[in-house]
Amino acid sequence: MTPERHRRLCAALDRRQPDLSVILEGVHKPHNINAIVRTCDAVGVLDVHAVLPENRARVSASSAMGSQRWVYVHEHDSGPDAVAAARAQGQQVLAAHFSDSAVPYREVDFTRPTAVLFGTEKFGITERTVAAVDQHVIIPMMGMVSSFNVSVAAAIILSEACEQRRAAGLYQQRRLSEARYQHAFFRWAHP
Amino acid sequence: MTPERHRRLCAALDRRQPDLSVILEGVHKPHNINAIVRTCDAVGVLDVHAVLPENRARVSASSAMGSQRWVYVHEHDSGPDAVAAARAQGQQVLAAHFSDSAVPYREVDFTRPTAVLFGTEKFGITERTVAAVDQHVIIPMMGMVSSFNVSVAAAIILSEACEQRRAAGLYQQRRLSEARYQHAFFRWAHP
Ligand SMILES: C[S@@+](CC[C@H](N)C(=O)[O-])C[C@H]1O[C@@H](n2cnc3c(N)ncnc32)[C@H](O)[C@@H]1O
Ligand SMILES: C[S@@+](CC[C@H](N)C(=O)[O-])C[C@H]1O[C@@H](n2cnc3c(N)ncnc32)[C@H](O)[C@@H]1O
Numbered sequence: 496m497t498p499e500r501h502r503r504l505c506a507a508l509d510r511r512q513p514d515l516s517v518i519l520e521g522v523h524k525p526h527n528i529n530a531i532v533r534t535c536d537a538v539g540v541l542d543v544h545a546v547l548p549e550n551r552a553r554v555s556a557s558s559a560m561g562s563q564r565w566v567y568v569h570e571h572d573s574g575p576d577a578v579a580a581a582r583a584q585g586q587q588v589l590a591a592h593f594s595d596s597a598v599p600y601r602e603v604d605f606t607r608p609t610a611v612l613f614g615t616e617k618f619g620i621t622e623r624t625v626a627a628v629d630q631h632v633i634i635p636m637m638g639m640v641s642s643f644n645v646s647v648a649a650a651i652i653l654s655e656a657c658e659q660r661r662a663a664g665l666y667q668q669r670r671l672s673e674a675r676y677q678h679a680f681f682r683w684a685h686p
Numbered sequence: 687m688t689p690e691r692h693r694r695l696c697a698a699l700d701r702r703q704p705d706l707s708v709i710l711e712g713v714h715k716p717h718n719i720n721a722i723v724r725t726c727d728a729v730g731v732l733d734v735h736a737v738l739p740e741n742r743a744r745v746s747a748s749s750a751m752g753s754q755r756w757v758y759v760h761e762h763d764s765g766p767d768a769v770a771a772a773r774a775q776g777q778q779v780l781a782a783h784f785s786d787s788a789v790p791y792r793e794v795d796f797t798r799p800t801a802v803l804f805g806t807e808k809f810g811i812t813e814r815t816v817a818a819v820d821q822h823v824i825i826p827m828m829g830m831v832s833s834f835n836v837s838v839a840a841a842i843i844l845s846e847a848c849e850q851r852r853a854a855g856l857y858q859q860r861r862l863s864e865a866r867y868q869h870a871f872f873r874w875a876h877p
Contacts, residue, residue, distance in 0.1 A: 510828040526717050534838050536829035565830045637701040638727035639756045647725050647841040654842040666828055
């Protein structure tokens with residue numbers, strides 16, 4: 496590895512946020528999965544929890560998840576299982592979901608340990624999973640169309656999380672445990 | 687038209703921002719075009735200026751542009767032509783582009799009349815067009831990958847523009863001229 500490459504890996508690892516994660520329930524289009532995971536990398540997310548779709552999109556979704564190099568993708572059997580996994584890490588779980596109780600995303604405190612959940616392109620998040628989260632979050636919409644593309648919704652919410660964490664100085668101190676740092680370093684350095 | 691439908695059309699038209707536009711130079715993947723234009727609708731953009739790709743992606747890009755219902759897509763022969771069109775409307779033109787002089791997107795004043803320019807998936811904005819704009823804008827990245835997906839970059843910047851304009855009350859007063867309002871109303875109501 497060149498010294499420059501080594502420096503880049505370490506700089507990115509120093510900015511990783513172990514207490515900001517993403518949950519995808521049934522998202523199945525490979526271009527959406529790729530765009531979302533690329534956004535996760537860019538805002539410092541290390542862990543993505545994925546519930547694969549149950550239909551024939553499963554194979555290509557699984558392959559898009561599996562091709563990811565810079566984040567850990569953890570597969571779960573159900574939405575509630577994925578929510579439980581994030582909560583076991585001490586994270587509040589927010590569903591990006593339209594409901595009467597949903598809070599505008601700019602009013603959320605993303606400096607707290609947080610997981611954000613997104614649903615499928617067609618049907619959104621299942622009722623069962625929606626019921627399992629702590630809060631619903633919405634991105635206000637001013638036009639005719641009733642929802643954003645899922646990778647767009649993820650980008651809007653995660654960029655706000657990134658901005659809040661940047662302002663709070665959370666990218667300026669190493670946040671990973673020594674064990675996770677070493678594990679990620681060897682994975683990134685020796686693919 | 688049902689009264690409910692009529693009400694929705696008018697509410698969306700009342701929030702349209704004639705002084706916030708988007709320029710796409712050579713963006714060619716239909717799913718990116720569709721996601722970007724859907725985001726434009728959601729933040730109240732009425733006009734998209736498009737320079738179609740020069741290669742065999744042209745046909746599908748053109749068809750994705752043509753299928754758009756809620757925004758006007760204006761085609762231009764070159765990036766500088768598209769920039770000139772936005773400037774003729776009195777808009778500052780910002781390129782979402784990596785450069786030494788680029789300003790972080792949260793520091794930009796998007797309540798000013800503004801057009802934001804995005805480049806192709808592979809090569810970004812051409813040098814000629816980059817040279818024609820007023821300022822370069824960047825979304826800071828904390829990870830390993832060196833750019834966002836283009837529809838993600840558009841979402842992050844446009845959602846900030848939306849938030850600034852919401853805070854400034856720009857969605858609370860009708861912004862369209864009577865002529866544009868009527869034109870858009872008839873187009874939306876009678877597709
Ligand atoms: C295309 S949307 C699904 C639309 C589906 N018809 C519904 O009503 O849930 C895919 C996912 O993107 C996210 N999403 C899209 N627009 C959103 C918005 N304005 N606010 C919050 N989340 C949104 C949600 O997580 C949603 O499950
Ligand atoms: C995938 S990028 C193109 C990458 C290309 N290799 C380059 O260096 O420009 C496609 C477009 O998304 C926008 N974009 C992506 N990431 C961005 C960022 N971090 N800041 C500003 N614009 C970005 C730019 O408009 C860019 O032209």
